[in-house]
Amino acid sequence: MSAMEPDLSVELAGLKLANPVMSASGTFGYGTEYAPYLDCSRLGAIVTKAVTLEARAGNPPPRVRETPAGMLNSIGLQNPGVEAFIAEKLPPLREFGVPIIVNISGQRIEDFVRLAERLSQADGVSALEVNISCPNVEHEGMFFGTDPELTARLVAAIAETSAAPVIVKLSPNVTDIVEMSVAAQQAGADALSLINTLLGMSIDVEARRPHLGNVTGGLSGPAIRPVAVRMVYEVAQEVDLPLIGMGGIMTARDALEFILVGATAVGVGTANFVEPASTVRVIDGLAEYCRRHGVPRVADLVGALEGT
Amino acid sequence: MSAMEPDLSVELAGLKLANPVMSASGTFGYGTEYAPYLDCSRLGAIVTKAVTLEARAGNPPPRVRETPAGMLNSIGLQNPGVEAFIAEKLPPLREFGVPIIVNISGQRIEDFVRLAERLSQADGVSALEVNISCPNVEHEGMFFGTDPELTARLVAAIAETSAAPVIVKLSPNVTDIVEMSVAAQQAGADALSLINTLLGMSIDVEARRPHLGNVTGGLSGPAIRPVAVRMVYEVAQEVDLPLIGMGGIMTARDALEFILVGATAVGVGTANFVEPASTVRVIDGLAEYCRRHGVPRVADLVGALEGT
Amino acid sequence: MPRAVAELLHREQAAPGHYLLQLRCPEIAADAKPGQFVHLRLSEGLEPLLRRPFSIMRTEPREERIWLLVQVVGSGTGLIATHDEGTVYDLLGPLGRGWRLPRANETALLVAGGVGVAPLIFLADALSVSDLGVYVRSLFGAATNEALVCWTEFAGRCNEFTTATEDGSAGEQGLVTEVLARELERGDADRVYACGPPGMLVEVARLCAEYDVPCQVSMEQWMACGVGACLGCAVPSAKGPQEYVRVCTEGPVFDTTEIAWDRMRP
Amino acid sequence: MPRAVAELLHREQAAPGHYLLQLRCPEIAADAKPGQFVHLRLSEGLEPLLRRPFSIMRTEPREERIWLLVQVVGSGTGLIATHDEGTVYDLLGPLGRGWRLPRANETALLVAGGVGVAPLIFLADALSVSDLGVYVRSLFGAATNEALVCWTEFAGRCNEFTTATEDGSAGEQGLVTEVLARELERGDADRVYACGPPGMLVEVARLCAEYDVPCQVSMEQWMACGVGACLGCAVPSAKGPQEYVRVCTEGPVFDTTEIAWDRMRP
Ligand SMILES: Cc1cc2nc3c(=O)[nH]c(=O)nc-3n(C[C@H](O)[C@H](O)[C@H](O)COP(=O)(O)OP(=O)(O)OC[C@H]3O[C@@H](n4cnc5c(N)ncnc54)[C@H](O)[C@@H]3O)c2cc1C
Ligand SMILES: Cc1cc2nc3c(=O)[nH]c(=O)nc-3n(C[C@H](O)[C@H](O)[C@H](O)COP(=O)(O)OP(=O)(O)OC[C@H]3O[C@@H](n4cnc5c(N)ncnc54)[C@H](O)[C@@H]3O)c2cc1C
Ligand SMILES: Cc1cc2nc3c(=O)[nH]c(=O)nc-3n(C[C@H](O)[C@H](O)[C@H](O)COP(=O)(O)O)c2cc1C
Ligand SMILES: Cc1cc2nc3c(=O)[nH]c(=O)nc-3n(C[C@H](O)[C@H](O)[C@H](O)COP(=O)(O)O)c2cc1C
Ligand code: FES
Ligand code: FES
Numbered sequence A, B: 001m002s003a004m005e006p007d008l009s010v011e012l013a014g015l016k017l018a019n020p021v022m023s024a025s026g027t028f029g030y031g032t033e034y035a036p037y038l039d040c041s042r043l044g045a046i047v048t049k050a051v052t053l054e055a056r057a058g059n060p061p062p063r064v065r066e067t068p069a070g071m072l073n074s075i076g077l078q079n080p081g082v083e084a085f086i087a088e089k090l091p092p093l094r095e096f097g098v099p100i101i102v103n104i105s106g107q108r109i110e111d112f113v114r115l116a117e118r119l120s121q122a123d124g125v126s127a128l129e130v131n132i133s134c135p136n137v138e139h140e141g142m143f144f145g146t147d148p149e150l151t152a153r154l155v156a157a158i159a160e161t162s163a164a165p166v167i168v169k170l171s172p173n174v175t176d177i178v179e180m181s182v183a184a185q186q187a188g189a190d191a192l193s194l195i196n197t198l199l200g201m202s203i204d205v206e207a208r209r210p211h212l213g214n215v216t217g218g219l220s221g222p223a224i225r226p227v228a229v230r231m232v233y234e235v236a237q238e239v240d241l242p243l244i245g246m247g248g249i250m251t252a253r254d255a256l257e258f259i260l261v262g263a264t265a266v267g268v269g270t271a272n273f274v275e276p277a278s279t280v281r282v283i284d285g286l287a288e289y290c291r292r293h294g295v296p297r298v299a300d301l302v303g304a305l306e307g308t
Numbered sequence C, D: 001m002p003r004a005v006a007e008l009l010h011r012e013q014a015a016p017g018h019y020l021l022q023l024r025c026p027e028i029a030a031d032a033k034p035g036q037f038v039h040l041r042l043s044e045g046l047e048p049l050l051r052r053p054f055s056i057m058r059t060e061p062r063e064e065r066i067w068l069l070v071q072v073v074g075s076g077t078g079l080i081a082t083h084d085e086g087t088v089y090d091l092l093g094p095l096g097r098g099w100r101l102p103r104a105n106e107t108a109l110l111v112a113g114g115v116g117v118a119p120l121i122f123l124a125d126a127l128s129v130s131d132l133g134v135y136v137r138s139l140f141g142a143a144t145n146e147a148l149v150c151w152t153e154f155a156g157r158c159n160e161f162t163t164a165t166e167d168g169s170a171g172e173q174g175l176v177t178e179v180l181a182r183e184l185e186r187g188d189a190d191r192v193y194a195c196g197p198p199g200m201l202v203e204v205a206r207l208c209a210e211y212d213v214p215c216q217v218s219m220e221q222w223m224a225c226g227v228g229a230c231l232g233c234a235v236p237s238a239k240g241p242q243e244y245v246r247v248c249t250e251g252p253v254f255d256t257t258e259i260a261w262d263r264m265r266p
Helices: A082-094 A109-120 A148-161 A177-186 A222-238 A252-260 A278-293 B080-096 B108-119 B148-161 B178-186 B222-238 B253-261 B280-294 C026-029 C073-081 C115-127 C149-156 C176-186 C198-211 D026-031 D077-084 D114-129 D153-157 D176-187 D198-209
Strands: A010-012 A013-017 A022-024 A064-067 A069-074 A100-104 A127-130 A166-169 A191-194 A198-200 A217-221 A243-246 A267-268 B008-012 B015-016 B022-023 B066-067 B070-073 B099-104 B128-133 B168-170 B191-194 B198-200 B217-220 B243-246 B266-267 C003-015 C018-024 C037-039 C052-055 C058-060 C066-072 C088-095 C105-112 C135-142 C160-165 C189-194 C215-218 C234-236 C244-246 C252-256 D003-015 D017-026 D036-043 D051-059 D065-070 D087-094 D105-114 D135-142 D161-165 D189-194 D215-218 D234-236 D244-246 D253-255
Touching: A013 D065, A013 D135, A022 C198, A022 D017, A064 A198, A064 A217, A064 B222, A069 A222, A069 B222, A082 A100, A082 A109, A100 A109, A109 A127, A109 A148, A127 A148, A148 A177, A166 A222, A177 A191, A177 A222, A191 A222, A198 B222, A217 A222, A217 D003, A222 A243, A222 A252, A222 B070, A222 B198, A222 B222, A243 A252, A252 A278, B022 B280, B066 B217, B070 B080, B070 B222, B070 C160, B080 B108, B080 C105, B099 B108, B108 B128, B108 B148, B148 B168, B148 B178, B178 B191, B178 B222, B191 B222, B217 B222, B222 B243, B222 B253, B253 B266, B253 B280, B266 B280, C003 C026, C003 C066, C018 C073, C026 C058, C026 C088, C037 C066, C052 C066, C052 C115, C058 C115, C066 C073, C066 C115, C073 D176, C105 C115, C105 C176, C105 C198, C115 C135, C115 C149, C115 C189, C135 C149, C135 C176, C160 C176, C176 C198, C189 C198, C198 C215, C215 D051, D003 D026, D003 D065, D017 D077, D017 D253, D026 D051, D026 D065, D026 D087, D036 D065, D051 D087, D051 D114, D065 D077, D065 D114, D105 D114, D105 D176, D105 D198, D114 D153, D114 D189, D135 D153, D135 D176, D153 D161, D161 D176, D189 D198
Parallel strands: A022 A267, A100 A127, A127 A166, A166 A191, A191 A243, A243 A267, B022 B266, B099 B128, B128 B168, B168 B191, B191 B243, B243 B266, C105 C135, C105 C189, C135 C160, C189 C215, D105 D135, D105 D189, D135 D161, D189 D215
Antiparallel strands: A010 A013, A064 A069, A069 A217, A198 A217, B008 B015, B066 B070, B070 B217, B198 B217, C003 C018, C003 C088, C018 C066, C037 C052, C037 C088, C058 C066, C215 C252, C234 C244, D003 D017, D003 D087, D017 D065, D036 D051, D036 D087, D051 D065, D215 D253, D234 D244
């Protein structure tokens, strides 16, 4: 590495990342699936598919469907449960030698607390990412992530228990993302991830039924990027926590949109399906941008929007 | 027209439309701009660009920007004001011989009431479409359309005054679109239009500034269609009013997604910019679908989703 | 690494709306097993966004070539008609678990519906050059004569070959599953291999269960990743009332007993 | 009706990253006036979604042809390199308000920057065949020699012609606006016509105001509809502190006095 090589490292919630590029939860399996296609040890961090206390089967198929510049998914929370995750999925993940962030989900606050207890102490888990875009069975299925009070209670309970940094992943399906961010910050979140998928639906008009077996699903991909960038921008103005921006990032240019409006790191999701090596291409592209613009450290670009 | 020709007419808020296809507000000017490109008399209705009490200059440029399968706009409410609208824009609009729906916008409830008073009695105005996706200056800029109570007060005041049917155009930038719809219904709305644009933003990473002069803008086009279809679907389950569905409709197939989930009529917006004759193509495509599937009346397709 | 670029050497219309693609792709030509698929990127842009899965129809390892048979059904496959020879595709593959071969000297009954013939041609090809001494009897059904796409390629690799069309324009008139029922009744098939539309596979599975003949099917499901990471391509598994298997990883070829057919979406 | 399909008769690279397109389009060839533009659909799909505006560089009414000069700057213009001869474009046009012609026997000073030369070639062409007796003096600037795209087409239609390049690789070294300043100082230009990058136009407008020479400029702004319906292509108007005009309808050619230059985004 020459003296002019830009420094891509960033710090986030106490973690030192070699670069700001992570996989987005649910789009990179447990790391090993993509190992034949790229050098996973180059990632800033790997974020896993959601882990729940017990094994979950997921939603009825069809589960994915392409939409204009995006896709809908209704995977549901299919996963082998936390114990199987620790026993089977975590050891190979550790081999990559990069920070592992475990995305967790549950139906009651207690579920999350038990997950945090168990996972935050597990060997090789660098941080937890709390998926709050899920219904709370104790509150008539109200989504945790659409109510600031529920979010605050959930995050406070996890933050109290977790030995690892707590990243709260926000849902975009809200009137005021800033309100949710402030609630998470006050409750003790160490960082925020945004955004999760937008709730969407598409119809097979010949068969007159929804394409997805589960009727509705989560919209991801380039189509949602303008919404995601706007939300990161809004939150960055009002909240002091480091942000992980995601939503439709395909290239370094896209990642830079998020970084310039205030994201310290970025997640690459749907793009992995299109191009398995998307993450490393984004990393290389960020370095190239820094070189071209004479930016010594990518961290200098965080929030470096001009004239707004 | 042969005996087998499908009946495309629909009834909506007391209006009898020759077919369910309208222009979406702000994308069809005041009708005359597109007259050289299509036979405007074929439309089910023409919905105008927003009209305000006083003339408005609109937002600083750039005002439009393409995004993946969509576009951002920050036109602002540029319009000549209600009196100039009535004097100059309405007479040529009347010539098309189709129902004219005037989209109205304001900053305080009083503005809307005065607009309703003036316009609902104007010759050739068939209905009002109330754009509630705008900030209320009396409530610290809170958007009318993101608060159910504010929406209800606004709609009630307009409904009381208006001599013409009142269509309420909902904002998708909310946690719960059903809550807003119910509020509008209870306050006396005759129909609902959904959706307006999603709030978005995009960045010129070379110049490190937002593409739009106004920083953020409204996202429209095919990219948002899954979100729009989902919202129409949700609202159709809970509300009895006729719905006008819109968001990314380019073709009859797209329009059918909205109709099948419960829209009585549809609006075509961004597609006009791509193909000026989009509306008539959608109309022709609906007829073709009805013929192919042996559906006698397009109205039979409203909400005719199977197996959900 | 299951990843390659492949140059389009030759494209021809195999039937109305069907293209036969010959690609130069040494790695996949060398490694692919019958029943495996490739995950093809059809555009460098966003339209379509996701890759599309296609069964491998044939490999010619020495010539470093593979063959795909593609039916145009939508926007992605529609692009193929616009791709000139020389087009370079980015593809992942060979992917998935292919056909488990019959035992020596068995009679294998191959049942193809329409474009589902592709992975069965590869199977017939492998059997015809193997020293297993398998007797290959094939049934090929489609709506019309024209939709019996690549039937000569298929027939030429089988010991016995029967066609059926719904409109009677070629072979027997009727569904290929009706022919299958008769064959199973006759009782000399040791195992069945099938690929075709979902409705056909359901009926094939039902018949083979009825006659207690082991059967493998190549399944389809919408895919995102193609490599087991997204869990998008799930189909109901017979393992439990809530279990799923991934078409891209545990499949696309399954034993019919692995699938919970009653939970398949109609 | 300002709507046409146009067949791509010929495409050639006019300079690195610049294409000259010859289209068969009888309606537009017959109707277009210098300074007008066409709104071109570059894909039948969604990528790009919106049409793209291009100035008309030349018309040949008898041959039913029009010429466009396109610089590749992004995804839409990038597609042009993939379009073979015979491609049929859907376009709207001729659109907008073109150049107001000089009076008889005036001296017109045409100032072009890079690809902005296109609408000025059309103007020079119209003046060269008109009986107005206008003396056409042109200045053409670009970053490098190579970027003086179509300069022979331009020069051949002018009475006098000067080039300037920033790197000095052709003509004078420096900005074309520096040459313009000298010309205006000399004082024999009756009016100025300019098209080029925004920064250049700001400077041209400033200089012409300083020397009190009437000036028209062809402006650019991102467009959606191209026909006046969306109000997307606004630029600040001199009519009032909050007023805007539409490039697609009131322009693209404006008198510099119509524009509020101080409110243009830098
Ligand atoms: C393992 C596997 C192997 C396949 N092999 C072949 C093959 O050899 N030849 C061939 O022509 N096709 C094959 N298919 C189906 C092929 O992948 C789809 O037809 C293709 O993806 C459609 O893309 P599109 O963009 O044209 O259609 P879209 O516009 O996306 O959709 C059009 C219609 O195609 C169907 N479709 C779309 N995607 C899939 C999918 N992944 N699986 C099943 N149906 C789908 C749906 O009915 C949809 O309504 C295979 C599918 C799988 C899963
Ligand atoms: C009236 C008018 C006449 C024009 N005439 C010509 C011409 O004769 N030849 C030519 O090469 N170009 C011309 N342009 C500019 C041309 O329209 C844009 O370069 C083109 O739209 C870019 O499309 P893209 O998809 O390649 O770029 P995008 O990927 O959309 O954007 C790339 C960059 O191009 C620029 N750009 C994009 N759209 C526009 C636009 N509408 N106006 C100005 N800049 C834009 C921006 O800087 C943007 O960052 C004209 C523009 C206008 C408004
Ligand atoms: C197939 C799929 C599965 C996902 N699963 C999860 C999940 O388990 N937990 C979670 O927090 N987000 C999940 N997401 C959301 C992504 O992590 C990401 O927030 C979103 O897709 C936006 O990024 P993208 O546009 O780059 O995909 C999933 C997304 C997809 C497409
Ligand atoms: C350029 C533009 C201007 C618009 N102006 C208005 C407006 O004045 N009032 C309004 O209610 N909606 C306005 N809209 C929203 C559209 O009417 C429509 O709800 C939205 O664009 C979604 O439909 P589409 O995806 O078909 O464009 C505007 C949209 C665009 C793209
Ligand atoms: S397609 Fe992603 S797991 Fe099979
Ligand atoms: S581009 Fe729509 S008004 Fe000019």
